Amino acid sequence: MEVAEVISITKPSSSRPFEDVDDDNDSDVEMNNTTNQSIVTPGELITDDPIWMKGHGTYFINDKTYSSVAGTVSRVNRLLSVIPIRGRYQPETGDHIVGRITEVGNKRWKVDIGAKQDAVLMLGSVNLPGGILRRKSETDELQMRNFLKEGDLLNAEVQTIFNNGIASLHTRSLKYGKLRNGIFLKVPSSLIIKSKNHAFDLTGNISCVLGVNGYIWLYKTNVNNPTSNNNNNNSNNSNNPSITRLEEESSWEIYSDKNDTTITNSIRSNITRYYNIIKALSYCELGITEQRISMGYEASLAYVNLGSLNDKDAMETICQDIINNEKMRGIN
Amino acid sequence: MILSPAERAYLYESLVQKPAIRPGARSDHQFRPLEAKTGFLPNSNGSARIRLNDGSECIISVKSKVVVTRGESSLIEVDIDVPGFRDDSNFVSNLKFSLTNLLITKFPVEYLRLTSKYSFKLFIDCIVISHSSYPLSLISLTSYLALKTTRLPLLTSEVNDEEIEEQPTFSDDWDNAKYIHPTFQPPIFITLGVIGENLLFDPSIEEEQVLENGLILSFYKDKVITPIINMNLATNSNNSNFKGLNQKLIIQSINLCNKYCPAIIKALDTLIEQDDENDDTDNHIF
Numbered sequence: 357m358e359v360a361e362v363i364s365i366t367k368p369s370s371s372r373p374f375e376d377v378d379d380d381n382d383s384d385v386e387m388n389n390t391t392n393q394s395i396v397t398p399g400e401l402i403t404d405d406p407i408w409m410k411g412h413g414t415y416f417i418n419d420k421t422y423s424s425v426a427g428t429v430s431r432v433n434r435l436l437s438v439i440p441i442r443g444r445y446q447p448e449t450g451d452h453i454v455g456r457i458t459e460v461g462n463k464r465w466k467v468d469i470g471a472k473q474d475a476v477l478m479l480g481s482v483n484l485p486g487g488i489l490r491r492k493s494e495t496d497e498l499q500m501r502n503f504l505k506e507g508d509l510l511n512a513e514v515q516t517i518f519n520n521g522i523a524s525l526h527t528r529s530l531k532y533g534k535l536r537n538g539i540f541l542k543v544p545s546s547l548i549i550k551s552k553n554h555a556f557d558l559t560g561n562i563s564c565v566l567g568v569n570g571y572i573w574l575y576k577t578n579v580n581n582p583t584s585n586n587n588n589n590n591s592n593n594s595n596n597p598s599i600t601r602l603e604e605e606s607s608w609e610i611y612s613d614k615n616d617t618t619i620t621n622s623i624r625s626n627i628t629r630y631y632n633i634i635k636a637l638s639y640c641e642l643g644i645t646e647q648r649i650s651m652g653y654e655a656s657l658a659y660v661n662l663g664s665l666n667d668k669d670a671m672e673t674i675c676q677d678i679i680n681n682e683k684m685r686g687i688n
Numbered sequence: 689m690i691l692s693p694a695e696r697a698y699l700y701e702s703l704v705q706k707p708a709i710r711p712g713a714r715s716d717h718q719f720r721p722l723e724a725k726t727g728f729l730p731n732s733n734g735s736a737r738i739r740l741n742d743g744s745e746c747i748i749s750v751k752s753k754v755v756v757t758r759g760e761s762s763l764i765e766v767d768i769d770v771p772g773f774r775d776d777s778n779f780v781s782n783l784k785f786s787l788t789n790l791l792i793t794k795f796p797v798e799y800l801r802l803t804s805k806y807s808f809k810l811f812i813d814c815i816v817i818s819h820s821s822y823p824l825s826l827i828s829l830t831s832y833l834a835l836k837t838t839r840l841p842l843l844t845s846e847v848n849d850e851e852i853e854e855q856p857t858f859s860d861d862w863d864n865a866k867y868i869h870p871t872f873q874p875p876i877f878i879t880l881g882v883i884g885e886n887l888l889f890d891p892s893i894e895e896e897q898v899l900e901n902g903l904i905l906s907f908y909k910d911k912v913i914t915p916i917i918n919m920n921l922a923t924n925s926n927n928s929n930f931k932g933l934n935q936k937l938i939i940q941s942i943n944l945c946n947k948y949c950p951a952i953i954k955a956l957d958t959l960i961e962q963d964d965e966n967d968d969t970d971n972h973i974f
Contacts, residue, residue, distance in 0.1 A: 358951075359951040359954050359955050359958075361715070361717070361718065361951070362717055362718060362719060362889075362948045362951040362952060362955075363718070363719035363721075363722065363951060363952050363955050364719075364721040364722070364955070365721075365722045365723075365724050365955045365956060365958070365959045366721070366722070366723055366724075366959075367723065367724070367725060367959070367962065367963070368723045368724075368725055368739065456690075456692070506690060507690035507691060507692045507693075508692045508693075509692045509694075509695065534692075534694070535692070535694065536694040536698075537694070537698065538698060539695065539698060539699065539711055539894075540695060541711075613692070613693035613694050613697075614694070614697070615694055615697050615698050615701070619698070619701070621705060621709065624702050624705070624709045625709055625713070628709060628710070628711060628712065628713040629713065631711055631712065631713070632712060632713055635712070635741075639741065661715075662713035663712075663713050663714045663715045663718050665712075665713060666712055666713070666714060666718070666720065666721055666741075667721055668721060
C-alpha cells in the first residue's frame with residue numbers, strides 16, 4: 357500500500373509558484389501617476405501633500421495621509437485610496453452573491469455574505485409563493501421561517517448599500533432563491549473576478565453559482581430551467597420570464613428543502629471534481645472565472661483518482677495547465 | 689456551523705454511497721494533506737507545527753525539567769489552548785484529558801529516568817491556532833512529531849546516586865543532546881466518522897455535521913490500542929443524524945486503522961528524517 361494514498365505530509369514551502377496574472381490589468385484604471393503605484397502596509401505614509409482627497413483604506417493625521425490597510429495605492433484624479441490585497445467582501449449594488457441566513461427578524465432576514473456586517477433581506481424583496489402580483493400580508497410575516505430559516509443558503513442580488521455599510525438584498529428573479537441539489541464552498545472574495553454572469557452551466561451536467569462574495573454553490577443542472585443566460589437557445593425564457601411562468605414557478609416549491617431524487621453518482625463525482633478544481637484555483641491564488649473552471653475541468657481529466665487532486669503538487673499542476681492554456685489562447 | 693436542510697441531505701446521501709463520495713473526493717481512508725515542520729523553537733527541547741490547507745494549525749512545544757522522581761505524580765504534563773474556548777470548558781478539558789491519559793498510560797517513563805532519584809519531566813504545550821474539524825487528531829499528530837524530535841541534554845554525572853548527595857549535571861554541548869529513545873514511538877489518535885456502512889478517516893467539518901457517529905481510535909506500536917472513544921464530533925451544533933453505533937463497525941474500524949495507520953506513522957517519520965537532513969539550510973517555518 358502506498359503512503360501517498362493515505363496521507364501526504366510535506367514541508368511548508370516559502371513561496372507559491374504563481375504570480376497573479378491579472379496584475380497587469382490594473383493599468384486600465386485611469387491614474388494621474390501610474391509609475392508611483394506601489395504596495396503599502398498599514399501605517400505607512402503615502403503622502404504629506406494635503407492636496408489629495410482621502411479615500412477608502414487611508415487615514416489622515418496632520419495633513420499627512422497614511423494607509424490603513426495592506427494593499428496597492430490607487431490614485432484617481434485627486435482621490436487617493438488603497439485597495440486592500442485581502443479582506444472581507446465589500447458589497448456593491450448589483451453583485452450576484454450567495455449567502456446563508458443567520459437570523460430571522462421582524463419582516464427581514466439577516467444573511468451572512470462574508471462582509472463586515474450581515475446583509476438584510478426584507479420580506480418585501482423576495483418572491484412569495486403565489487406570484488409577483490401578490491402583496492405581502494401579516495400571515496407571511498408570521499410564517500417567515502417557512503420560506504427561509506437559519507442555515508438556509510440562497511443566491512441573491514445586492515439591491516442597495518445602506519449608509520452604515522449594510523447591504524440590502526433581493527431575490528425578485530427566478531434565477532435567485534433557495535439553493536438545492538449540491539454543495540457549498542468558500543474561497544476568498546478577492547479571487548472572484550466580476551463578470552456579466554455569475555451563474556452558469558458547466559460540462560458534466562453541473563451548474564455553478566459563483567458568488568461575487570466568494571461563496572460558491574455547485575449543483576446539478578436543473579433540466580427544466582437552465583441557469584445559463586448566455587446560452588442562445590434559451591436566452592429569452594430565462595432572462596425575461598413571463599408573468600405566467602413566474603406564477604407557475606412561484607409556488608411553494610421555490611422554498612422547498614427537498615433535493616431531486618435523481619442525483620446520480622456520476623453527477624455527485626462531477627460536483628466533487630469541480631469542488632477540487634475551485635479549491636486548486638484558490639490554493640494557487642488564481643482569479644476564478646467560468647473559463648478557468650472549464651479549463652481546470654479539462655486539465656483534471658488526466659487524474660483518474662479524484663482524491664489525488666487534494667495534493668499540493670496536483671493542484672499546482674492543474675493551475676499551471678490553466679495558465680499555459682490561457683497563454684496559448686492569447687488571453688492576457 | 690449550520691448547514692441548510694438541502695445541503696445536509698445532499699451530503700448525507702453522497703456519504704452513504706458505496707464507496708462514499710466525499711466533498712473533496714478523498715477516498716474513505718485518505719487524510720487531508722498536511723504541512724509540517726519540526727524543531728523550529730530554539731528555546732524548547734522539541735517543537736512541531738502542522739498546518740492544513742483550510743488554515744487549521746497546531747503548534748506544540750515540549751520542554752523538560754529535572755525533578756525529583758518521588759515528588760511527582762506523573763512525568764508528563766499536557767496543556768492545550770484553543771482560542772474561543774475557555775480553559776475549563778468541556779471541549780478543552782476533554783481534549784486535554786484524552787491526550788494526557790493516552791501519553792501517561794503509554795509513554796515509556798523509563799526513558800525519562802536520569803538517576804535513581806532524578807527524572808526529566810516533560811511539559812507538552814499545545815496551541816491550536818485555528819481548527820475547523822475536531823482537533824484531537826491534529827493535536828496528537830503534532831505531538832507525535834514534537835516528542836519524536838525532542839532532544840534532552842546528555843547526562844554527565846553518575847547514574848547511580850543512591851549513596852551520594854549529588855545533583856545531576858549535563859553536558860553543556862547541545863550537539864550531544866539525545867533523542868528520548870531511538871525506537872520510541874509516541875501513540876497517536878485517529879478520528880473516524882461513521883455514516884451508514886462507511887467509515888471515513890479524518891472527517892472534515894462539513895462531513896462532521898452529518899455523521900451518524902464519530903470514533904476516536906488510538907494507535908501505538910503498529911496496532912490499535914485502547915482507549916477507543918465514540919463521540920459526536922460536531923461541536924457547537926446539534927447533529928440530528930447522530931445515532932447509536934453498530935458493533936461490527938467498531939471491529940471494522942480497528943481493522944482499517946491497523947491497515948492504514950502504519951502509513952501515517954511512516955509519513956511522519958519520513959518528514960522528521962527530511963527535517964533532520966537539511967537542518968541548517970532551510971529555516972523558514974511558514
